[in-house]
Amino acid sequence: MYKLVAIDMDGTLLRSDKTISDRTKSAIKKAREKGVTVVLATGRPIEGVRKTLEELEMLTDKDYVLSYNGALVQKTKSKEAISKVTIKGKDLHYLHGLSKELEVNIHAFVENQGLVTPRNSKYTQVEADINNIDIKIDDFSRINDQDNVVKVMFIDEPEILGPAYEKLPKEVFEKYTVVMSTPFFLEFLNKNVNKGLGVQLLAKHLGIKREEIITLGDAENDRHMIEYAGLGIAMGNAFESIKEIADYITDTNDEDGVAKAIEKFVL
Structure with missing residues (x-):
């Protein structure tokens, strides 16, 4: 059973118009209701994803975010840092x-x-x-x-x-x-920072094993977390180099690729 799902934002969670589909919101909500930890893994600071966190209702004491490409892992509500590598x-x-x-x-x-x-x-x-x-x-x-x-x-x-x-x-x-x-x-x-390290440090904090992790991404800065996860998933619109290392390729960000992957492997 998968217990942690880390999702890149641009080109992955977000559609081309920067919105999140209702199907994707629903899949994420159902996964969280099953007890799965769902986190955003982004190059942005937490301020840059707050609107999205609010939209996904991921601002509780049990929610986390991987910001700055994994350099900072923190709780979304209190902003308490779980790890910081600068x-x-x-x-x-x-x-x-x-x-x-x-x-x-x-x-x-x-x-x-x-x-x-x-x-x-x-x-x-x-x-x-x-x-x-x-x-x-x-x-x-x-x-x-x-x-x-x-x-x-x-x-x-x-x-x-x-x-x-x-x-x-x-x-x-x-x-x-x-x-x-x-x-x-x-x-x-x-030198040690990448999204893979961020996922690893969060998983360690939560007591989650590598094989219990799913990651989804589309670009080169998602490479490390896709390689690290038990199930690394590339988007249909991902760079070819990312598709080559992925365990599975889902549909594009404009075709509910994230939702379809969560439905298939989590729900």
Whole structure:
């Protein structure tokens, strides 16, 4: 019996118009009524998924969320952290210097400070709007080397960010988890951080075994959790590389793929 279901949001839970179908809401509700823990696994901060958590009625003492691609696992109601794996201010300063060399825009999520950037740009504004959070303009000079930084992001037009990614030094990939979550978002996290680790740490907290876990996703930042789960499910619209490693392929996000998978394997 499966006891934990972790679901990616964009391209998975959410349809192309960013809504959740009634069938998917119903399947998630029925799974939770059976005692299954259902969690959102996202690159966003908790503020960016609060509306969805409210819509799914997942704001009780028994609900959790995997935010920042697994860097932070927390209770949705109290925001109490179950696990937190960050990088440091010195990493931000290093990556800031690299962003200048590559001529790309940068912002970071800094603990107790929120979304910080040297200058606002198109895709920092997109980030803020998606997550309903404020932007703090700061040149990073007031961030100390030992301050906790949840993640750093290079954000820019795909035709700028793509070539910049190709020019990243080898040491960057050795030091950090590097995730291209969208063509305009390139994320840098603690080397140990990925959604798979987040799922693993939550499962350990809940006393749930690996073979009792289902994960659903569509993109490269879902790879680790799909590989880790007892049943890793790729969406019909997933990257081919994700379909290749999945145990099962469901329908697309616009065809109730999440609902169909939960109905088949949980209900």
